[in-house]
Amino acid sequence: DQQVKQNSPSLSVQEGRISILNCDYTNSMFDYFLWYKKYPAEGPTFLISISSIKDKNEDGRFTVFLNKSAKHLSLHIVPSQPGDSAVYFCAASAGTYKYIFGTGTRLKVLA
Amino acid sequence: EAGVTQFPSHSVIEKGQTVTLRCDPISGHDNLYWYRRVMGKEIKFLLHFVKESKQDESGMPNNRFLAERTGGTYSTLKVQPAELEDSGVYFCASSRGLAETQYFGPGTRLLVL
Numbered sequence: 095d096q097q098v099k100q101n102s103p104s105l106s107v108q109e110g111r112i113s114i115l116n117c118d119y120t121n122s123m124f125d126y127f128l129w130y131k132k133y134p135a136e137g138p139t140f141l142i143s144i145s146s147i148k149d150k151n152e153d154g155r156f157t158v159f160l161n162k163s164a165k166h167l168s169l170h171i172v173p174s175q176p177g178d179s180a181v182y183f184c185a186a187s188a189g190t191y192k193y194i195f196g197t198g199t200r201l202k203v204l205a
Numbered sequence: 206e207a208g209v210t211q212f213p214s215h216s217v218i219e220k221g222q223t224v225t226l227r228c229d230p231i232s233g234h235d236n237l238y239w240y241r242r243v244m245g246k247e248i249k250f251l252l253h254f255v256k257e258s259k260q261d262e263s264g265m266p267n268n269r270f271l272a273e274r275t276g277g278t279y280s281t282l283k284v285q286p287a288e289l290e291d292s293g294v295y296f297c298a299s300s301r302g303l304a305e306t307q308y309f310g311p312g313t314r315l316l317v318l
Contacts, residue, residue, distance in 0.1 A: 096247065098247070128306070130309070135214075135311070136311050136312075137209070137296055137298075137309035137310045137311045137312050138248070138259075138296070138309045139309070140306050140307075140308060140309075144305065183247075185248075187233065191236065191238065191249045191253055191260075191261075191300070191303050191307070192261065192264075192305075193240075193245045193248075193250060193254070193307065194247075194250070195240075195248040195249070196247055196249045197245070197246055198245075198247075
């Protein structure tokens, strides 16, 4: 049973617009959430994280929102750039080092 | 600072053969993790080392998989004998502290025919 779900396998966005990637989780014990970006033939690259004591974390063009009551988090990229085209993985952990990943969402930013 | 490196980048072997994957973590990172992604699915945890000690190998699929980290530096993951379902991308990650962000290597793409 998948504890972290990314229900959109792919997303296309026009350059300059906002990209919103979503992630749902089922385990209420998760207390730390991360987003990784992955280019083809490369490993996942850490992007941004959020602790369960917060509901928002921002880093430049990237913002992660956490809604604990809905067990939902989202990654906003504003403005989107062609270089953002990649697969984005949502991950969560429950006070441990063991990250539970989603299946990824492929983002394509159109120039 | 050099990142996590993995060798080989690709490996194609026949069912029943043995393959050994290697991971060199970021210098100074005591924590080393192995993950696997099969057939475009989620990335799944395999095991975790702190220095040379296995802390958690709950994600290892079965006893055909053996991981070692002698000396607490690089790690190897051996699959013997390999089966078709072992095909996938094997990622290694490392972190300085237990609660710190994990940094991933480029992965080894294993194809078992």
